Amino acid sequence: MAMDKSMNVLIVDDYKTMLRIIRNLLKQLEFDNVEEATDGAEALAKLRAGNFGLVISDWNMEPMTGLDLLKEVRADARLKHLPFIMITAESKTENVVAAKQAGVSNYIVKPFNAETLREKIEKVLVHA
Amino acid sequence: MHDVNPSQGHPDAIEQAVRQVLGSLAGDMTMTEATLLSELEALGREVQRAKTEIAALRVDDINASHIPRATDELDAVVEHTANATNEILDVCEGLEAMQSRVPASESEKLGAAVTRIYEACSFQDITGQRISKVVSALKAIEGRVAAVTARFSSGADAPPRPEEAVPVTPVTEGRALANGPQLPASASSQQEIDKLLASFD
CATH class of the missing domain: 1.10.287 (Helix Hairpins)
Structure with a gap:
């Protein structure tokens, strides 16, 4: 199944440099409609106001973390099926389990490579 | 009886408290009580010495x-x-x-x-x-x-300074689990995470 690369993608990270890196990697994967947020609260507002097909979020942000954003997304009737990839340096088993239980679509540990990002995006969008 | 709080840690206060307790006992001090007093006096001197050393730091x-x-x-x-x-x-x-x-x-x-x-x-x-x-x-x-x-x-006689009021923010699960990057020896690899995720399917 072909992916719709014209969809809006929201990337969420409190490090501007990381936002820039992920945006550029997405551009290489031909995702050109990319918006940014620097924490969960800003991301949630954008998600509720817009029309996105994918969220790629960091975990460790202030004031709202990526996990808390994920829970809000899954509790929202309009957003609950939105593909959500966590991309984070949090690599403990308890983090992965908590994210999975909260409904994460996939989980990428930092530092990551472009191939891993491509593979996970493809996986979650094909199964969305 | 004058109230003394030995928990304040000042050697004089400790010694005074011990003397009050032992003084209230009937009769002369036993050998055990004298030993106890001696030990506590030594402890008081150690506290005083530590205080002086910390001040010198x-x-x-x-x-x-x-x-x-x-x-x-x-x-x-x-x-x-x-x-x-x-x-x-x-x-x-x-x-x-x-x-x-x-x-x-x-x-x-x-x-x-x-x-x-x-x-x-x-x-x-x-x-x-x-x-x-x-x-x-x-x-x-x-x-x-x-x-x-x-x-x-x-x-020594002043009560402990109260903790400064810190605004209480709710600790969510996401915040509680936000520990930042693991050290390489304890970090999970992408492969291990993929395997863990697959175990839920």
Whole structure:
């Protein structure tokens, strides 16, 4: 199944440099409609106001973390099926389990490579 | 009877409390009681000696100068690496813009090289998070040092200084589990995480 690369993608990270890196990697994967947020609260507002097909979020942000954003997304009737990839340096088993239980679509540990990002995006969008 | 709180830790207060307790006992002190008093007096002298040594360390300098300077230096490291990373990204974006102007075979190699640079640049996020953890540790030390300094400078009879009111923010599960990057020896690999996720299917 072909992916719709014209969809809006929201990337969420409190490090501007990381936002820039992920945006550029997405551009290489031909995702050109990319918006940014620097924490969960800003991301949630954008998600509720817009029309996105994918969220790629960091975990460790202030004031709202990526996990808390994920829970809000899954509790929202309009957003609950939105593909959500966590991309984070949090690599403990308890983090992965908590994210999975909260409904994460996939989980990428930092530092990551472009191939891993491509593979996970493809996986979650094909199964969305 | 005069109230004395031995928990305040001042050697004179401890000794006075012990004397009051032993003085209230009927008859002469037994050998055991005398030994106990002697031990407590020695303990009091140790506390006094420790207090003098801590005062000689000039612990105020730690909070007034050393820790703020260390955190400033670390903040500068984060800022410099962020600036350097952004310059690298500027150049990479310039190279990507040139891709369409070079032969296809070279363009592909150029694209692959740029991708590797992007991947490598994510170090800045990881090092930034690690430095944030160090800064948090330094601030915790600063708080403890301030508490010890205040305790010793407030006098033996003064009650402990109340904790400063800190706004209470709810600790969500996401916040409680936000620990930053693991050390390489204890970090899970992408492969291990994939395996863990697959176990839920």
